[in-house]
Amino acid sequence: MVLLLTGIILFFGIHSLAIVANPLRLRLKAKLGELPWKAIYSLVAIIGFALMIKGYAVARMDPYILYQPPGWTRHITFLLMLPVFPLALAAYFPGNIQSKLKHPMLIATKTWAFSHLLANGTLADVLLFGCFLIWAVCDLISLKKRTQVAMFQMPEIQVQGKKFNDVIAVTGGLILYLVFLTWAHTFLIGMPLIRAIH
Numbered sequence: 001m002v003l004l005l006t007g008i009i010l011f012f013g014i015h016s017l018a019i020v021a022n023p024l025r026l027r028l029k030a031k032l033g034e035l036p037w038k039a040i041y042s043l044v045a046i047i048g049f050a051l052m053i054k055g056y057a058v059a060r061m062d063p064y065i066l067y068q069p070p071g072w073t074r075h076i077t078f079l080l081m082l083p084v085f086p087l088a089l090a091a092y093f094p095g096n097i098q099s100k101l102k103h104p105m106l107i108a109t110k111t112w113a114f115s116h117l118l119a120n121g122t123l124a125d126v127l128l129f130g131c132f133l134i135w136a137v138c139d140l141i142s143l144k145k146r147t148q149v150a151m152f153q154m155p156e157i158q159v160q161g162k163k164f165n166d167v168i169a170v171t172g173g174l175i176l177y178l179v180f181l182t183w184a185h186t187f188l189i190g191m192p193l194i195r196a197i198h
Contacts, residue, residue, distance in 0.1 A: 004055025004124060008131050010048030014041055016135065019142040052128065057190075059124035067121035078181075078193075080115035084108045085180075086173025095165030103143060109136040 017025040029037040087108035090097040098104055113133035116125065186192040 001055065001059055001124070003051050004059055004127060007048045007051030007053070007055050008127060010044055011052055012048075012131055012135050014044045014048065016138070019135075019138050022142075056124050056128050060122070063122040063124065065122055066126055069119055069121050073118040077115040077119040080111055080118075082177060083173075084112045084115075085176040086170045087111070089173045089176075090166070090169040093165035093169045095162040095169065097166050097169060099162070103140060106136045106140050106143075109133075110140075 032040070085108075087097070087101070087104040090101070091103075091105035091108075101107055109132055113129040113136065116129045117133065120129070181193050
């Protein structure tokens with residue numbers, strides 16, 4: 001659990017600077033320079049993310065159960081996860097989805113985290129997914145006062161036509177959903193989702 005908590009502190013600490021201490025973040029960025037700041041930011045985020053993944057995997061081996069979700073919540077989780085990948089891709093393919101939702105990646109993050117909290121009730125699950133949910137909600141609120149998102153700063157992929165970008169986001173997202181449903185979740189997390197449906 002120490003690894004998980006350390007990863008959470010590092011990962012969400014660096015990603016929350018823009019929320020709780022944006023003036024400090026801007027001063028550090030100006031003092032260090034664009035590239036050094038991005039290098040430090042990325043290094044802390046990567047270390048934190050790696051520790052979270054490792055810590056979560058270790059914690060799952062000896063789970064402390066806080067609540068036992070009923071079986072039907074898994075079906076809701078699968079349903080809620082359906083738009084997550086299309087929303088995530090819409091963040092990088094500017095189209096009508098992005099224009100209407102403004103911050104589709106954060107909405108995808110909230111949906112992903114909430115849906116996993118419905119189906120998982122261990123302490124590690126609550127810490128991991130709960131932190132993602134709280135962070136995404138706080139970041140969306142704070143975006144009303146600022147213009148730059150602290151997380152997911154990949155450049156937008158410019159493709160002519162908003163409708164075409166939406167088609168790419170939805171089609172690509174649904175394909176990714178199927179890949180995770182049938183193979184990737186088992187490979188990366190170690191839990192086969194098809195079995196979890198039944």
